[in-house]
Amino acid sequence: MADVAARAGVSLKTVSRVVNNAPHVQPELAERVLAAVAELGFRRNLLASSLRSGQATATIGLLIEEIANPFYATMAEAAAEIAGQHDTMLVIASSEEDPARERQLLRDMCARRFDGLLVVPAGDDHSFLRAEVELGTPVVFLDRPPGGLLADTVLLDNRGGARAGVGRLIEAGHRRIGILLDSIGVYTMRERLDGAQDALAPAGVPYDSRLIRDGVGDPASAARAVAEMLERPDPPTAFFSLNNRITLGVIEELYRRGSDATVLAFDDFDLARLLPYPMTVIAYDTRELARTAAELLFLRIGGDRSWPRTVVLPTELVSRGVTPGAAPAALEPT
Amino acid sequence: MADVAARAGVSLKTVSRVVNNAPHVQPELAERVLAAVAELGFRRNLLASSLRSGQATATIGLLIEEIANPFYATMAEAAAEIAGQHDTMLVIASSEEDPARERQLLRDMCARRFDGLLVVPAGDDHSFLRAEVELGTPVVFLDRPPGGLLADTVLLDNRGGARAGVGRLIEAGHRRIGILLDSIGVYTMRERLDGAQDALAPAGVPYDSRLIRDGVGDPASAARAVAEMLERPDPPTAFFSLNNRITLGVIEELYRRGSDATVLAFDDFDLARLLPYPMTVIAYDTRELARTAAELLFLRIGGDRSWPRTVVLPTELVSRGVTPGAAPAALEPT
DNA sequence: TTGAAAGCGCTAACAC
DNA sequence: GTGTTAGCGCTTTCAA
Numbered sequence: 001m002a003d004v005a006a007r008a009g010v011s012l013k014t015v016s017r018v019v020n021n022a023p024h025v026q027p028e029l030a031e032r033v034l035a036a037v038a039e040l041g042f043r044r045n046l047l048a049s050s051l052r053s054g055q056a057t058a059t060i061g062l063l064i065e066e067i068a069n070p071f072y073a074t075m076a077e078a079a080a081e082i083a084g085q086h087d088t089m090l091v092i093a094s095s096e097e098d099p100a101r102e103r104q105l106l107r108d109m110c111a112r113r114f115d116g117l118l119v120v121p122a123g124d125d126h127s128f129l130r131a132e133v134e135l136g137t138p139v140v141f142l143d144r145p146p147g148g149l150l151a152d153t154v155l156l157d158n159r160g161g162a163r164a165g166v167g168r169l170i171e172a173g174h175r176r177i178g179i180l181l182d183s184i185g186v187y188t189m190r191e192r193l194d195g196a197q198d199a200l201a202p203a204g205v206p207y208d209s210r211l212i213r214d215g216v217g218d219p220a221s222a223a224r225a226v227a228e229m230l231e232r233p234d235p236p237t238a239f240f241s242l243n244n245r246i247t248l249g250v251i252e253e254l255y256r257r258g259s260d261a262t263v264l265a266f267d268d269f270d271l272a273r274l275l276p277y278p279m280t281v282i283a284y285d286t287r288e289l290a291r292t293a294a295e296l297l298f299l300r301i302g303g304d305r306s307w308p309r310t311v312v313l314p315t316e317l318v319s320r321g322v323t324p325g326a327a328p329a330a331l332e333p334t
Numbered sequence: 335m336a337d338v339a340a341r342a343g344v345s346l347k348t349v350s351r352v353v354n355n356a357p358h359v360q361p362e363l364a365e366r367v368l369a370a371v372a373e374l375g376f377r378r379n380l381l382a383s384s385l386r387s388g389q390a391t392a393t394i395g396l397l398i399e400e401i402a403n404p405f406y407a408t409m410a411e412a413a414a415e416i417a418g419q420h421d422t423m424l425v426i427a428s429s430e431e432d433p434a435r436e437r438q439l440l441r442d443m444c445a446r447r448f449d450g451l452l453v454v455p456a457g458d459d460h461s462f463l464r465a466e467v468e469l470g471t472p473v474v475f476l477d478r479p480p481g482g483l484l485a486d487t488v489l490l491d492n493r494g495g496a497r498a499g500v501g502r503l504i505e506a507g508h509r510r511i512g513i514l515l516d517s518i519g520v521y522t523m524r525e526r527l528d529g530a531q532d533a534l535a536p537a538g539v540p541y542d543s544r545l546i547r548d549g550v551g552d553p554a555s556a557a558r559a560v561a562e563m564l565e566r567p568d569p570p571t572a573f574f575s576l577n578n579r580i581t582l583g584v585i586e587e588l589y590r591r592g593s594d595a596t597v598l599a600f601d602d603f604d605l606a607r608l609l610p611y612p613m614t615v616i617a618y619d620t621r622e623l624a625r626t627a628a629e630l631l632f633l634r635i636g637g638d639r640s641w642p643r644t645v646v647l648p649t650e651l652v653s654r655g656v657t658p659g660a661a662p663a664a665l666e667p668t
Numbered sequence: 669t670t671g672a673a674a675g676c677g678c679t680a681a682c683a684c
Numbered sequence: 685g686t687g688t689t690a691g692c693g694c695t696t697t698c699a700a
Contacts (some may be wrong), residue, residue: 001693011671017694024669042466046445047391048693051381052676067414067426073407080401080428089442092401094414108423111380131375176627252608255656274586276610276656322589322610335677345687350679358685382677386692 001044007036019044027155050113060297061109062118070269071286072120078287079118080211082227082294086301088115111135118290118296121146121187125277138300140179141302142293144187145310152300153310154293158188158266161282162195162240163313165264168280168317169238170203174262177205178236179230180216180246192242192266211236222249223256232261238262244269251321263321272320284315335378340371353378355489362403384447387596394631395425395443396452397436404603405578405620406454409476412621413452420635422449433457444471450623450631455480455521472525472634476627478521479644486634488627488645492522492600495616495649496529496574497599502614502651503572504537508596512563512570514550514580545570556583557590564593572596578603585611585655597655606654620650 005015010029017025018033036042048079050057062079064072076092083090091114095102102122106129109117116138119126126141127148132290140152167175179196193212210232213225222241226249229236239254241247242268254261255277265272268283292311344363351359352367370376372668373515384391396413401417410426419423425448429436440463443451450472453460460475461482467473474486503511513530515523527546544566547559556575560583563570573588575581578601588595590612599606601618626645 012693013671013695014669017670020695029670039468043466043469044418045385045447045693046442047447048676050676050693050694051379051385051678054676054695057381066411067401068404068407068411070402070404070407071405073402076426077400077402077428087669089425089427089446091423092410093423094411108380111378112423112457113379113381115693125601135377136373137444209563220426248605248608255608266640271582271609274589274610275605346677347679347687348685351686354679360685363686379677382692383679384692385694386677386679388680388692 001042003040004033007040010033010135015092038117056154057113057115058089059112059114060116060118060301061087061093061106061114063093063095063105063122064120065093067123067273069095069245074286075120075290078290079294082291082298086298087245088298095120096121097122099125100311103128116140116301118142118293119146120144122184123147124187126151131287137295140293140297140300142289150174150308152293152296152308154240154289154296155312156188156284157309157312157315158191159198161193161317162192162242163198163268163283164315165266165280165282165317166193166196166240169214169240169262169264170199170205172262174238175205176208176211176234176236176238177264178226178239179212179242180222180225180239180250181212181214182217182241182246184214189242196240196256216246216249219245219249219252222246223253224249226253226318227257228251230257230261236261238264239248241265243267247272247279251275251279268318268320273322275321277321278319278321281318282315284313289313335376337374338367338370338376340375342366348438352381352599354584364486390554391419391447391449393425393446393448394450394635395427395440395448395627397429397439397456398445398454399429399431401426401428405601408620409454409624412624414624416632418433420632422632429454429456431456433459437462438663443601450474450635452476452627452631453480454478457481458519458521460485463564472631474621474627474631474634484642486627486630486642486644488623488630490510490522490618490623490648491646492525493529493532493648495600495618495651496526496576497530497532498649499575499600499614499616500530500533503596503598504533504576505591506596508572509539510542510568510570510572511545511598512557512560512573513546513576514556514573514584515548515576516551516580518548523576530574550580550583553579553583553586556584557587558588560584564591564595570595572598575599577601581606581613585609594632599654607656608649609655612653612655612657615652615654616649617652618647623647 001015003286015033018030060083064121066072080090099122105315110132118140120142121144124147126146129149142154145153216222216225239250239261241250247265263279265279266282267280335349339346349367352364366404391657394417409499414424427439442464442665453475455475455478458481460480468532479487484530550556550559552566573584573595575584597613599613606615
């Protein structure tokens with residue numbers, strides 16, 4: 001920058017003004033500076049800039065579980081859109097469900113002085129962020145609430161959605177419903193399970209631990225779990241999958257067997273419409289989830305110091321998938 | 335940091351050493367420093383750190399088209415994994431196929447002094463990066479070659495894959511093959527089209543412009559294009575979809591019609607196995623593509639100054655999808 | 669409207 | 685082993 005100033009025959013400050021589009025600079029001088037910038041291939045150093053000015057790295061972070069999961073990829077895209085509207089760069093990082101990694105990544109983002117953080121919690125203790133939050137780094141949690149910290153949170157109506165979906169299964173006469181979940185340690189799983197119970201208990205369906213399978217982490221183990229349940233005497237007539245990864249394994253196994261079991265699944269996704277098995281999906285607006293959180297974050301970055309808010313977004317039941325060999329009409333509209 | 339030094343009764347430099355895990359510090363002093371750090375809630379400022387040390391922001395950038403596309407999401411995940419192995423943060427940005435946005439994002443990443451850049455080109459002129467590259471920011475291009483710039487590039491064998499796939503269609507007796515592509519302006523599309531021609535021309539199949547549809551940007555327009563082609567006299571007996579988005583629309587329309595047209599599609603993806611229509615997919619290892627590029631980038635960051643390399647990864651033909659109403663065996667193994 | 673000087677938080681280079 | 689000094693590239697005073 002000093003070189004540019006020398007070349008243009010002006011002071012450092014004038015170069016700074018021109019580069020920042022600040023007012024009160026004579027057009028003639030500005031032109032000289034711009035010419036020097038071009039000739040010398042000058043590139044502004046944003047690190048130095050935000051070091052001196054104290055704030056505004058024009059960067060926010062998004063911490064998710066796994067980028068390759070369409071649920072998170074969609075969230076990332078929606079958040080990036082909002083960030084772009086605020087001339088801010090979005091940094092996406094994956095915790096891979098590992099609380100230690102989550103902690104390290106969040107610390108790192110703080111050390112880099114990001115303007116704000118969007119977090120899908122992996123661990124259940126976020127008190128280590130309290131100092132950061134108090135020092136002024138806004139944090140908004142998505143999809144799951146933080147642990148040990150009061151902060152803005154945007155959630156889905158997990159419990160209500162599960163209640164409605166299972167309620168419909170019960171109305172259709174199902175009494176034996178196989179439930180598959182990732183991990184009871186995860187907030188969303190607990191909520192969805194509670195919602196199922198909300199519908200099952202009043203209907204007089206007894207608790208049967210053999211119908212609930214915890215620890216179903218990927219499609220393959222979901223398929224195995226379905227196979228085992230179906231091969232027992234008195235098999236389930238319906239399955240409730242608590243997330244999109246599990247749903248894939250359930251569909252695959254039921255399709256393979258030519259089964260006629262009913263499927264209820266949490267999480268909608270693009271290709272669900274084209275899967276070769278009919279199902280009812282508990283859907284919600286993933287983009288809206290991310291958008292709401294990002295907008296809340298920019299409100300905070302903009303100086304909003306009101307009480308932390310919790311927003312809960314609704315879910316709805318939709319039909320997805322196609323019946324193998326069925327008439328064309330089986331395809332749901334987009 | 336000065337506060338910490340005062341509190342611990344040591345010098346600035348000692349604090350710096352402790353914070354950086356540098357050697358030659360008495361354990362006793364280190365402990366005092368650590369205690370002061372904890373008490374004062376000190377957080378290291380990485381901006382200042384990398385400003386002073388000149389290099390190493392421990393950040394690389396990945397520029398893609400669209401995060402929600404599983405092709406790019408998978409790339410991002412693989413690249414993030416390699417970055418993690420080098421204690422580096424991966425910043426993902428979407429150009430949305432807009433050359434102007436690409437340019438701005440790359441400039442921004444340079445201004446933030448990223449250690450290196452992974453780029454899936456959107457535009458066809460990257461000469462604006464030359465100054466950066468010469469100043470020492472390594473750039474590796476993926477999936478498409480850069481324009482007006484000599485740099486490391488990792489590509490797929492688009493042409494060979496298309497040639498092999500279309501060759502198989504011809505062997506099976508197809509002469510009328512509908513070809514659907516996004517935009518002839520995109521390198522990969524041109525290569526894939528050339529590969530198709532490599533197989534069609536020697537087989538004596540005449541050129542018929544009505545069988546080639548350019549500008550198919552999304553599933554809905556792919557579905558429309560398929561419908562139109564099928565409704566003409568002498569319709570195609572096979573379709574060649576040149577990317578994964580187009581494939582979805584093709585499958586949807588053929589399924590809806592209960593058609594028996596043969597499908598060849600470029601790009602494999604997770605759920606392709608479960609789509610309700612049989613198809614041959616030109617597949618490749620997306621993770622390997624990203625991994626190779628990222629590893630090359632870290633070689634450069636590590637100081638490798640050898641000649642720019644171009645790596646071409648192979649493709650293979652695999653069967654995907656299921657036949658509506660068919661026996662369970664229709665499901666391809668994972 | 670422009671310029672000179674001070675300093676953001678940290679680390680490289682040296683001296684002790 | 686530890687401390688002192690200077691300065692990374694920029695912006696913020698405040699004076700001209």
